[in-house]
Amino acid sequence: MGRSSAKKTRWETYACDDAKMILVAFGIGARIAKGAVKRAREQGLRVGLIRPITLWPFPSRVIKEFAKKVKQFFVFEMNMGQMVEDVRLALEGAGEVHFYGRPGGVILTPLELVRVISSHYFQKKLG
Numbered sequence: 001m002g003r004s005s006a007k008k009t010r011w012e013t014y015a016c017d018d019a020k021m022i023l024v025a026f027g028i029g030a031r032i033a034k035g036a037v038k039r040a041r042e043q044g045l046r047v048g049l050i051r052p053i054t055l056w057p058f059p060s061r062v063i064k065e066f067a068k069k070v071k072q073f074f075v076f077e078m079n080m081g082q083m084v085e086d087v088r089l090a091l092e093g094a095g096e097v098h099f100y101g102r103p104g105g106v107i108l109t110p111l112e113l114v115r116v117i118s119s120h121y122f123q124k125k126l127g
Contacts, residue, residue, distance in 0.1 A: 035110030
């Protein structure tokens with residue numbers, strides 16, 4: 001006989017209160033993304049981070065809440081984008097999703113990620 005326990009959805013937000021673009025990243029990618037958000041903020045870009053701690057259940061509710069104020073979401077993963085669809089489903093069409101991934105063990109630096117973020121940020125005329 002098995003036991004089941006209800007899983008709690010867990011996440012962390014960073015610098016999202018006034019963000020115009022929110023990164024969504026987990027695991028090692030989230031640590032890189034947090035460094036990129038700090039650097040982007042130093043450059044005057046209003047970027048925040050949602051870090052899912054649990055991927056199942058996925059923190060859809062928090063993403064949907066931020067979509068009331070933010071329309072640009074940027075998924076960064078150390079793989080081929082398995083989380084992109086989860087973010088799209090959470091947004092229910094309320095925001096635009098961009099993706100940048102680095103599979104194959106090549107670790108991106110926060111500075112490299114800031115370059116990608118700022119390109120999208122200015123393309124979307126957020127700053």
